[in-house]
Amino acid sequence: MAKGKGLTPRAVDFSAWYNEAVQRAELADHAPVRGTMVIRPWGYGIWERMQGALDRMFKDTGHENAYFPLLIPMNFIEREKEHVEGFKPELAVVTHAGGKELEEPLVVRPTSETIIYAMYAKWVQSYRDLPLLINQWANVMRWELRTRPFLRTTEFLWQEGHTAHATREEAVEETLGILALYRRFMEEWVALPVVTGRKSESEKFAGAQETYTCEAMMQDRRALQAGTSHHLGQSFARQFGLTFQNEEGTESYAWNTSWGVTTRLIGAMVMTHGDDRGIVVPPKLAPAQVVIVPISPTDADCSVVVPKAHEVRERLATAGLRARVDDRDHLSPGAKFYEWERKGVPYRIEIGPRDLARGEVVLVPRVREEGGKRKEFLPEKEAVAGLPDRLGALQAALLERAQARRERHTYRGVERWEELVEILNGPGGFVHTGWSGDPAVEARVKEATGGTLRCMPGPDFGSESVPKRCIGGSEPAEVEVLWAKAY
RNA sequence: CGGGGCGUGGCGCAGACCGGUAGCGCGCCUGCUUUGGGAGCAGGAGGUCCCCGGUUCGAAUCCGGGCGCCCCGACCA
Known part of the structure; x- marks a missing residue:
């Protein structure tokens, strides 16, 4: 650690x-x-x-x-x-x-x-x-x-x-x-x-x-x-x-x-x-989708802000969201922010005396889009009403982001043995090639790179044009296969 | 199962070469002050130094033997 x-x-x-x-x-x-x-x-x-x-x-x-x-x-x-x-x-x-x-x-x-x-x-x-x-x-x-x-x-x-x-x-x-x-x-x-x-x-x-x-x-x-x-x-x-x-x-x-x-x-x-700040849990899987952190500098604030936080939590629950109030009083707000970010909670709401006075809350996403604002100050109603859509959008964005990353590191139509070896031993990724069906080729790839034949991709994942030759030599390719180093 | 590293309060480590009975940071407890990005001060609790044996007046430290864990490779969701 x-x-x-x-x-x-x-x-x-x-x-x-x-x-x-x-x-x-x-x-x-x-x-x-x-x-x-x-x-x-x-x-x-x-x-x-x-x-x-x-x-x-x-x-x-x-x-x-x-x-x-x-x-x-x-x-x-x-x-x-x-x-x-x-x-x-x-x-x-x-x-x-x-x-x-x-x-x-x-x-x-x-x-x-x-x-x-x-x-x-x-x-x-x-x-x-x-x-x-x-x-x-x-x-x-x-x-x-x-x-x-x-x-x-x-x-x-x-x-x-x-x-x-x-x-x-x-x-x-x-x-x-x-x-x-x-x-x-x-x-x-x-x-x-x-x-x-x-x-x-x-x-x-x-x-x-x-x-x-x-x-x-x-x-x-x-x-x-x-x-x-x-x-x-x-x-x-x-x-x-x-x-x-x-x-x-x-x-x-x-x-x-x-x-x-x-x-x-x-x-x-x-x-x-996950990112360098911790894990990120997709909204549909998150035990808590929203965590509400009350900010209450004085006891007087506390007696107003904490009930308010619970009230907002109720509204979110009514809207079908899983929300929690973090009203532990022995931790500073900052400490809570870091903790819930490490745990990957999709959204955080901060409520302090200043927000209360303005009828606002502070909304902070765990994952920021490119150029997105870190904190948003929104009227409470708007924040509550908008969260289901935001969570839905995040769920979709996570999939898209992962998909784009996979595509960036997927190599199709690789025909030369050296190229396969260079990719697997270098940057790594998914490599599509032709394969004769000969297990000896799998053994050679493993020997040379540590990579394995992950699968023969199904209909949605095959390449438009499949190499005619097996990656292992001059035999004709029987199928398209996907190589990668695996866990 | 091969190669490397490490076992010292809950966690992370120092001390070991050069033996003299254990210390630091974080965390924890109590109190007060605090609270919008990891709070401060004061006081406090907590350790068979992995185990067994040996050397020695004396071992966390030296020697021998175990055990455990972590990391890297071969097998696997």
Whole structure:
């Protein structure tokens, strides 16, 4: 942590800035066990906003919530071959309980495919039981070697959707439907522009047939996988006997999908919108959208100004906004200003005796537009009436700003190997090239730059003209791909 | 799991080379004065100096062995 009062500037050390920004916004704090963290009320409040929005979207598309157990029999995890290979190294296993060694070890879920499809197998007999569309909000544990708050922790919170369908087509439709839902959520709520696309064989989820991803660009131009949606095919159904009788009376295996987003989205929010003064929380996610700081130099002022502040808060609440009064009396106004700016509250209202006399309040945005005024003195009514629009405009501006930044650092139609290497090892960014589909090329890129194939961009993100040659050599390109260094 | 760094009041650090029983800033508590960009003064609380062992009359300091954390690389939402 920087010794002074401010944060390490992003340009000096982005990673140090991130850690300090998270810590000093009181989003999270390190817990005693390595790689674990406490999500503090401010951070959890943001997560609750995310949950609320996503949950409504899931329900609107016919999904229901349920809850499956934390502990999974070891042999469940071991059934699906690729799945177990993917997760074995990072499993936490319970070997003792009730003072005795267990006959069969229990795995702390790293994800719940196995236990969920085992249960689905009991519930599904007929095509009439399908589709089965269930989501759960849960914690999972993956024993990561290198951790960072929100981006990678040993335990994290997420939602995992698990569906079963009668046909492959339906499952694919679900997978892509959720991908689109995620994109909409990220853009509209997190103000996070993402590139959606399909993962290559080497990057896809362990056990999936196809993995689709939302890739976002952080301010340091590295990619962050913000959400994934998997078409699982029938491999889990086969391992867990998830079968149904179709209309003709024949028994067949169900088709599954799974999809998830995690508290990592909070990290994405921080690294996308934050500035050198702290984090910036998009209005739709902010637990408090407006903080009101009463300025009351004397006790006499205090007895008028503080009630006034609460009155304004009431008016804002009536207008549908989340507002708080910071009437702590042991902090100076300046100290409060800095604190709420670090926490990313979109707007601040100051009310002092001078404003009161004029029937005004002072309105201060967390993010100033180019050449925008720092403080505005407005009649109280006007300020209250105008805030919903201002918050809406900020929400839109954050997305636009992030989108513009991503476009500035996106390179399309790159054909020469040297150019790819120079960009990834130099300024960094998203690089679109052609690809033959040969995994050896992925390995070479990783070797040369540390960058990886983030995805094969979907319809909205492909380039107008795609290189004919694979970036790795002279073979023809099969697809367009997106390369970047990733978190 | 390899390379580097660090463990000293809540936080950030000094003290260590040269052994003598712990100090600074911030924060915290009490009181008074304050309040429009991180308040001032006065008083006060708070430390098994990561752990175990060794050397020594005496160890935060020297030696040996552990443990933990952070940063950088390989694996991962």
